Amino acid sequence: MKIEGSLFLSFAVMLTICRVEVAATGLLPPESSPLIRHYYKVHNTCANVEPFVRQQVKALYDKDKTITPKLIKLLYADCMVNGCDASILLDGDNTEKKSPKNRGLAAFAVIDIVKKVIEARCPGAVSCADILNIVVRDAIFFSGGPSYPVFLGRRDGLQSDAAWVDLPSPSISWETALAYFTKKGLNMQDMVTLLGGHMMGRTRCSNILDRLYNVSNTGKPDPTMEATTLSYLQKQCPKKVKLGQSNPLINLNPDNPTHKFTNSYYSRVLGNKSLLGVDQQLLYGGSDAYDLTDEYAKGIEDFRGEFAYSISRMGGLKVLTGNKGEIRLNCHVVNKP
Secondary structure, three states, X not given: OOOOHHHHHHHHHHHHHOOOOOOOEOOEOHHHOOOEOOHHHHOOOOOOHHHHHHHHHHHHHHHOOOHHHHHHHHHHHHHHHHOOOOHHHOOOOOOHHHOHHHOOOOOHHHHHHHHHHHHHHOOOOOOHHHHHHHHHHHHHHHOOOOOOOOOEOOEEOOOOOHHXXXXXXXXXXXXXXXXXXXXXXXXXXXXXXXXXXXXXXXEEHHHOHHHHHOHXXXXXXXXXXXXXXXXXXXXXXXXXXXXXXXXOEEEOOOOOOOOOOOOHHHHHHHOOOOOOHHHHHHHHXXXXXXXXXXXXXXXXXHHHHHHHHHHHHHOOOOOEOOOOOEOOOEOOEOOOO
8 A cells, every 4th residue: 555554454354354453543543542342232222223214215226326425425524524423414504414515415314213222212311413424434335335434423413504515526636635634634645545435426527517518718628538428428418408407416436326335436537537527537636646547457355354444534524523513303403492
């Protein structure tokens, strides 16, 4: 591994056996250190929370395979804005959920269903923030991805403000994207790895129109995009939609129409076939970014392990623990005094 290699090897061993107890310190960002494995079993508040969640996620995934990319996006929108405190789930006129940058977020119903089941078994015990992290892990697993340890003990935030939402544009430059991830407490390896979440899911044509027709205000398509890919995308995403026509949705990864966990995203980057500008920028982020992209394209096992590592790190950003925050009884609203 190019960065934090010895640390990743230790984590990879833990992922392999899936039952080894380790401290969170060192694996996750510093502020996440209070999180531990089997938090609810240790505190005797909901020992079987993870089997309860996995059963529900399996039933939902069997009905709708698209919940995995939707849930990954939901976790990203929560953790990368104001920390992993489930503030993205709160309803209201001026909440993160209502921000234009979060338009299109889905899978809220998945969290509601799981929360209802957990509340019936362990009333007032398990936070929405922890449920979101467990649900994402299980959805990734059912899509063919890794099953990794989830450190628990998060509490839910008490407020949500659309003004906090600073999610970057899909056409962001490499330098600006890396600065954003670094500011949040992650690093270049995390960024390259987490962008691999675009292996599945869909995006609106409006997010790529600049690359298809007017890159950098030149009035021309992005010259770095492979010709066949450009032609295909221009057919899917016309320059202007007809009156009354909705903004079309297209697969982020046309090589993966069934939304499985795959490394084909990185092969598309190397072939200049990426849809989003930020994805194609991986080729221009220096030798370390290129080498990681090439490594992941050649070996899915390397990618599987490091994706688990980086999404765990993201899940530990600015968590609330101890007496901070609360455990919401309803993930959409804060508890009444």
